[in-house]
Amino acid sequence: xxxxxxxxxxxxxxxxxxxxxxxxxxxxxxxxxxxxxxxxxxxxxxxxxxxxxxxxxxxxxxxxxxxxxxxxxxxxxxxxxxxxxxxxxxxxxxxxxxxxxxxxxxxxxxxxxxxxxxxxxxxxxxxxxxxxxxxxxxx
Numbered sequence: 001x002x003x004x005x006x007x008x009x010x011x012x013x014x015x016x017x018x019x020x021x022x023x024x025x026x027x028x029x030x031x032x033x034x035x036x037x038x039x040x041x042x043x044x045x046x047x048x049x050x051x052x053x054x055x056x057x058x059x060x061x062x063x064x065x066x067x068x069x070x071x072x073x074x075x076x077x078x079x080x081x082x083x084x085x086x087x088x089x090x091x092x093x094x095x096x097x098x099x100x101x102x103x104x105x106x107x108x109x110x111x112x113x114x115x116x117x118x119x120x121x122x123x124x125x126x127x128x129x130x131x132x133x134x135x136x137x138x139x
Contacts, residue, residue, distance in 0.1 A: 008032050011139045012069045022065045025058070029069070035103040037069035043095045054091035056126075059099075063115040063128040066101035071111045074103070077137040078111055083130040089123055096120040101128075109134050 008016070009032040016022060016029070022039075031038040039062055049055040064083065071078040091097055101115040115128040 009034070009069075009073045011073045011075070012037065014139065015069060015072060019065070021061055025062060025065070027062055027065060030098070032069055032073060034073040034075070035070055035106070036101065037066040037073070038098060038100045039066045039069075040096060040098040043091050043093055043097060045093050048093055052092075054093070054095070056085065056087055059087070059091060059097065059117050059126045060085050060128070062097060063099045063101065063117055063126065064130075066099040067113045067115055067128065067130045067132070070101040070103050071113055071132050071134075072139065074106060074111070074134075075138055077135040077139065078132045079135070081131050081133050083128060086127045087125070088127065089119070089125045091119065091125050097125060099128075107134075 008029050012032040025041045027039045027041040043054045047054050047058045099117045103113050105112040111132045113130045117126040119125050
């Protein structure tokens with residue numbers, strides 16, 4: 001991921017500065033705005049588990065970052081209360097996966113966010129649902 005964050009939402013830019021996990025994933029922000037974020041990364045060899053496929057925590061981490069960026073871009077500090085993933089297809093070394101997170105419900109204190117993770121062939125490899133808490137602090 002380049003340190004030149006281009007046309008990324010200002011809050012997402014601020015979050016990326018110290019986001020070691022998203023940097024380690026080498027995830028690129030393709031699109032970000034309040035309520036939506038699209039991230040993309042290439043699965044690497046060191047991400048493979050004992051079965052030779054990409055560890056489920058990698059797809060979860062990519063989606064988690066996209067969810068955080070989509071919800072925080074609304075202007076208030078938001079954090080996850082509960083997040084679940086449903087793995088649908090294996091990810092292999094060299095696959096390019098894209099997470100798209102969309103805020104589906106935004107209330108004063110609660111945000112619901114759905115994310116999908118697709119591979120380079122457009123195959124859905126995972127679905128993620130998250131419920132987040134919106135703090136009083138603003139960005």
